[in-house]
Amino acid sequence: MNARAERGGAGPLVVGVDGSEPSLRAVDWASDEAVLRGVALRVVYACLWDRYEGGAVARDIGRPTALPLPQDIVDAAAERARARHPDLRVTTDVVLEEPEYALVREGRKASALVVGTRGRGGLAELLLGSVSLAVAAHADCPVIVLRGSHDNQATPPVHGRIVVGVGEDPKEPAAVRFAADEARRRGVTLEAVRAWRCPAHETTDHPLLVGEPDRLHEERAAEELETALRDVPADIEVRRRTVEGHARRVLLDASHRADLLIVGARRKEGHLGLQLGRVAHGLLHHSACPVAVVPHREGDA
Known part of the structure; x- marks a missing residue:
């Protein structure tokens, strides 16, 4: 704390x-x-x-x-x-x-x-x-x-949308909680995005993924998205999106239609290097809208 x-x-x-x-x-x-x-x-x-x-x-x-x-x-x-x-x-x-x-x-x-x-x-x-x-x-x-079109001020909203990227660990609530608060303050839609990919080595011969590897990965992404959004208040309008592709590319595309793009960054105690992750690092360099990086430390609720 x-x-x-x-x-x-x-x-x-x-x-x-x-x-x-x-x-x-x-x-x-x-x-x-x-x-x-x-x-x-x-x-x-x-x-x-x-x-x-x-x-x-x-x-x-x-x-x-x-x-x-x-x-x-x-x-x-x-x-x-x-x-x-x-x-x-x-x-x-x-x-x-x-x-x-x-x-x-x-x-x-x-x-x-x-x-x-x-x-x-x-x-x-x-x-x-x-x-x-x-x-x-x-x-x-x-x-x-304040990347990209940062002259689009916090108010009034230009696109009417706050976008949050949901990562591989949907149990980390900090970024989603921050995004929900920002959407409520502005009175806009919260768009939660979970990018997913089917690894190249997973073919139809894989014993657990016979015939439908893509569908199973997409279903898993949808479940992770629901887990991440479980505590978002009901009065906030939420749009859920699961998109196949690299997370950085998917979120960069979403940044063109957002007033603010939000991602999490895990902080490790005692680590002195950049604590961003590849996705957040790429978004900070290339996003078309302002980016909020929300830190999360292990053990935070």
């Missing part, structure tokens, strides 16, 4: 900013999400330098004749959030630390983290920035990465 669960109640929604125009647009999305959740918004700028070291500065940030100070960046983000939602409680912080470490630490007290796709200073170190990737791989709370 994490610190915010022990305290009771929800922590703030944290959004990481870096002074770029995309990061300020991420503040719009995060502001909408905070209002939906009924929580405060916390704006964080983290960097090892006491002056801006990035690329192009967003137009909303002042000091036109000089590089902005870190406080200028968070002040501009907070002003933008308050202009969008005047009643939203907004706090800011400047942390002189590597952003991936600072944001992961912020996640210990947050209801969720929101980050953009770009690396520190706006440089595309990978298809997904290294900071966003590290945060999604290590944070204790859900991390929403």
